[in-house]
Amino acid sequence: MPCSVPSRGRTSGSDGRMAERFPGTIIVSAVNDPLVEAAHLYKRFDKLQAVDDVSLSIDPGETYGLLGPNGAGKTTAISMIAGLLEPDSGTVTVAGTQIKPRSTQGREAIGLVPQDLAIYPDLSAEENLMFFASLYGMSKRDARARADEVLEVIGLADRRKERTSKYSGGMKRRLNIGIGLLHSPRLLILDEPTVGVDPQSRNAILESVEALSGGGMAVLYTTHYMEEAERLCDRIGIIDSGRVVAEGTTEQLISRVGENDRVRIEVTGSVDAAIGHIRDISGVVEASTEDHAIVVMADDGSRHLPAVINHLVDGGAQVGSIEVTRPDLEAVFLHLTGKALRE
Amino acid sequence: MTRNGRAHVAPKVWTMARYNLVRMFRERINLFFVFIFPVLIIAVLGVQFGEDNAPEVGVAGTGEFVDDAAERLEETGSVEVRRTGVSELEDLVAEDTVTVGVVAPDDASQMLRDDGGVQLRMLLSSTDEAAQIEGVVTRAFESAAVVPSVIGQLRAASGAESGEVAEVVGRTAEALPDIEIERVLPGGEDAEQSFGFEQIAAGMLLLMTFLNTLTGAAALIQSRTYGVSRRMLASPTSVWTIVLGEGAGRWFVGLFQAVYIIVVSAVLFGVEWGDLVSVIVLITVFALVAAGAAMLVGALMHNDEQAAGVTVMIGLGLGALGGTMLPLELFSSTMRAVAHATPHSWALEAFTEVGRRGGTIVDILPQLGVLLAFAVVFLGLAAWRLRVTLTRA
Ligand SMILES: Nc1ncnc2c1ncn2[C@@H]1O[C@H](COP(=O)(O)OP(=O)(O)OP(=O)(O)O)[C@@H](O)[C@H]1O
Ligand SMILES: [Mg+2]
Numbered sequence: 001m002p003c004s005v006p007s008r009g010r011t012s013g014s015d016g017r018m019a020e021r022f023p024g025t026i027i028v029s030a031v032n033d034p035l036v037e038a039a040h041l042y043k044r045f046d047k048l049q050a051v052d053d054v055s056l057s058i059d060p061g062e063t064y065g066l067l068g069p070n071g072a073g074k075t076t077a078i079s080m081i082a083g084l085l086e087p088d089s090g091t092v093t094v095a096g097t098q099i100k101p102r103s104t105q106g107r108e109a110i111g112l113v114p115q116d117l118a119i120y121p122d123l124s125a126e127e128n129l130m131f132f133a134s135l136y137g138m139s140k141r142d143a144r145a146r147a148d149e150v151l152e153v154i155g156l157a158d159r160r161k162e163r164t165s166k167y168s169g170g171m172k173r174r175l176n177i178g179i180g181l182l183h184s185p186r187l188l189i190l191d192e193p194t195v196g197v198d199p200q201s202r203n204a205i206l207e208s209v210e211a212l213s214g215g216g217m218a219v220l221y222t223t224h225y226m227e228e229a230e231r232l233c234d235r236i237g238i239i240d241s242g243r244v245v246a247e248g249t250t251e252q253l254i255s256r257v258g259e260n261d262r263v264r265i266e267v268t269g270s271v272d273a274a275i276g277h278i279r280d281i282s283g284v285v286e287a288s289t290e291d292h293a294i295v296v297m298a299d300d301g302s303r304h305l306p307a308v309i310n311h312l313v314d315g316g317a318q319v320g321s322i323e324v325t326r327p328d329l330e331a332v333f334l335h336l337t338g339k340a341l342r343e
Numbered sequence: 344m345t346r347n348g349r350a351h352v353a354p355k356v357w358t359m360a361r362y363n364l365v366r367m368f369r370e371r372i373n374l375f376f377v378f379i380f381p382v383l384i385i386a387v388l389g390v391q392f393g394e395d396n397a398p399e400v401g402v403a404g405t406g407e408f409v410d411d412a413a414e415r416l417e418e419t420g421s422v423e424v425r426r427t428g429v430s431e432l433e434d435l436v437a438e439d440t441v442t443v444g445v446v447a448p449d450d451a452s453q454m455l456r457d458d459g460g461v462q463l464r465m466l467l468s469s470t471d472e473a474a475q476i477e478g479v480v481t482r483a484f485e486s487a488a489v490v491p492s493v494i495g496q497l498r499a500a501s502g503a504e505s506g507e508v509a510e511v512v513g514r515t516a517e518a519l520p521d522i523e524i525e526r527v528l529p530g531g532e533d534a535e536q537s538f539g540f541e542q543i544a545a546g547m548l549l550l551m552t553f554l555n556t557l558t559g560a561a562a563l564i565q566s567r568t569y570g571v572s573r574r575m576l577a578s579p580t581s582v583w584t585i586v587l588g589e590g591a592g593r594w595f596v597g598l599f600q601a602v603y604i605i606v607v608s609a610v611l612f613g614v615e616w617g618d619l620v621s622v623i624v625l626i627t628v629f630a631l632v633a634a635g636a637a638m639l640v641g642a643l644m645h646n647d648e649q650a651a652g653v654t655v656m657i658g659l660g661l662g663a664l665g666g667t668m669l670p671l672e673l674f675s676s677t678m679r680a681v682a683h684a685t686p687h688s689w690a691l692e693a694f695t696e697v698g699r700r701g702g703t704i705v706d707i708l709p710q711l712g713v714l715l716a717f718a719v720v721f722l723g724l725a726a727w728r729l730r731v732t733l734t735r736a
Contacts, residue, residue, distance in 0.1 A: 082577050084576060086734060101734050104580060104581050105579075107579040108579050112574065114574060116570050117569075118570030118571050119569065119571065120569060121569065122366045122370075123365070123366060127365070132574070135578040135579075135580045136579065137355075179574070
């Protein structure tokens with residue numbers, strides 16, 4: 001699981017992984033260089049500073065998530081990284097090549113999946129793939145072979161000959177992703193690929209992204225769904241109003257914010273006697289009552305659960321349903337920006 | 344552009360052109376425009392010029408004199424003669440099918456010889472042409488009457504034998520000098536040819552090729568609104584390659600139609616386009632100019648329906664200004680100068696050079712150069728504009 005990758009200083013993390021994958025190889029320093037390096041990107045539209053000093057780096061095989069609400073600047077940042085938008089200042093390097101809008105250099109390293117569909121509705125999935133394969137300089141034979149593979153991955157092999165205008169929204173999205181994968185880029189950029197997709201297609205998309213990053217592809221993934229970021233991403237940058245306000249693994253981000261688990265236990269009978277004892281448990285930050293329930297905030301909710309229940313039962317209360325809520329990126333985001341991730 | 348990128352330009356342009364055409368023909372109506380429409384144009388040209396639509400003159404009556412007059416009428420080339428009976432002729436003139444009718448007595452030849460005169464009845468239709476034709480018809484019958492009436496007069500005066508007189512007069516008539524008249528317009532142009540089929544056909548061809556190729560603008564706008572153009576730009580493909588690729592499909596179509604019209608009209612109606620190689624090179628370059636204009640419009644406009652209207656206006660406007668509808672000879676000198684701002688006028692000039700003066704490709708190099716410059720400027724502006732549009736958001 002990508003998400004279980006431990007916290008990582010950039011170099012040590014990739015060193016470790018490289019050594020694991022290729023035991024006995026001498027690691028040349030170039031191998032350790034990040035695949036993507038974006039440094040101090042700025043972009044202003046009239047009065048709006050859409051991207052305000054964004055820097056990020058992504059290692060080969062790493063999945064980096066940009067998590068932020070609508071209008072945070074995700075697409076703008078990504079467009080600069082993909083070479084579609086000239087930054088006001090700052091530089092982007094992908095696979096050792098500086099990416100500039102006026103040059104085609106380094107583009108073959110990047111696969112872009114734009115937020116809005118970018119496919120021909122009057123061509124079939126296969127034709128769309130063959131079309132873009134040629135633009136990436138693939139030979140007919142390579143293109144055909146890769147198109148077959150990609151059609152399998154995105155689950156459209158049996159509808160390949162149909163015009164995409166006849167596809168469902170989810171199928172179109174999958175093709176939109178497939179075109180980004182076609183030339184086996186070293187960096188795959190996915191801009192909110194699951195928006196407007198039913199849960200089943202969405203899951204298929206997430207699974208293919210997991211499989212691809214497992215295959216060594218670096219992925220830059222933007223979303224405003226925190227579950228997706230948590231599930232897919234090795235590292236997450238939280239972006240708001242054009243700035244990356246925090247960056248790290250899910251665990252790092254949560255611990256950085258210092259939020260606690262919330263344990264809610266439904267009870268009948270008196271809890272007055274128990275509540276004092278519960279507050280005395282070390283690690284419990286706070287305990288309070290709601291109607292027919294007690295709410296305990298603790299650093300590790302499940303560990304303290306047996307003790308809490310014991311006190312309640314000793315105090316003569318009967319315990320009903322129990323709910324442990326861990327802090328999530330939503331809470332982190334709220335904490336950092338004072339805003340909800342999804343309005 | 345990388346060396347690698349440059350090496351891939353041709354296959355990329357070809358791919359874009361190919362899929363552009365695939366997409367174009369999935370729209371069934373475009374089959375009509377590409378394959379049927381040129382046939383219609385040829386048919387229109389054919390009706391207008393291939394078939395003689397000169398006014399008809401009906402002639403009722405028989406005999407040597409009437410035959411001779413009818414033949415003289417035919418030889419003027421400005422009318423067609425229909426031989427018919429009197430009552431039928433009256434009907435035909437009454438319904439304006441026949442512009443002018445002439446009724447001659449059956450013994451007209453005899454009367455001319457005997458009395459030196461004959462009475463003809465002329466029936467005029469209500470068409471405007473009747474008055475113009477009247478003179479032509481009168482002259483034809485007057486000249487036909489000369490020989491028989493001179494024979495009649497001479498025989499009466501000399502008392503000589505009729506066969507002998509006829510022979511002398513016939514020989515004298517043949518010995519008379521032929522007078523040929525060549526009409527000339529100011530500027531030394533040949534009046535017969537300046538409104539000729541070739542020029543009108545060339546004008547129509549240019550007008551149509553330009554208009555049809557301009558529809559490529561809408562295709563580019565579609566690619567843009569589908570987000571595909573931007574995605575192309577994210578690939579290792581330069582904006583120049585995109586402009587060339589998007590334009591190439593319609594360029595082929597325009598070229599195909601033009602060559603088709605040239606060949607078919609030459610074969611069916613004997614239109615003389617001149618040296619085929621020169622003409623095809625000319626059309627190729629001209630269609631490239633049109634494709635460049637299409638890309639420029641496609642890069643400038645935001646909505647394909649709006650673009651469709653604009654392209655028709657531009658196509659017709661430049662066509663009219665460039666002399667594809669009215670010959671440039673009829674333009675004032677100022678307007679002729681203005682016309683040279685259009686690619687059409689240069690192409691027309693080249694067509695005239697090749698078609699009428701028997702020029703070859705060397706003779707039209709200046710015009711080809713100007714046209715190529717038009718194409719490069721249009722394509723360059725389109726590439727610049729497309730980059731701005733695609734990399735702004
Ligand atoms: N071409 C443009 N001209 C003017 N403003 C723009 C332009 N593109 C983006 N913006 C503005 O920049 C800000 C950032 O937009 P961006 O599309 O990067 O956000 P986002 O994080 O991708 O949002 P979403 O989740 O809705 O896709 C927004 O306020 C947007 O209105
Ligand atoms: Mg966006």
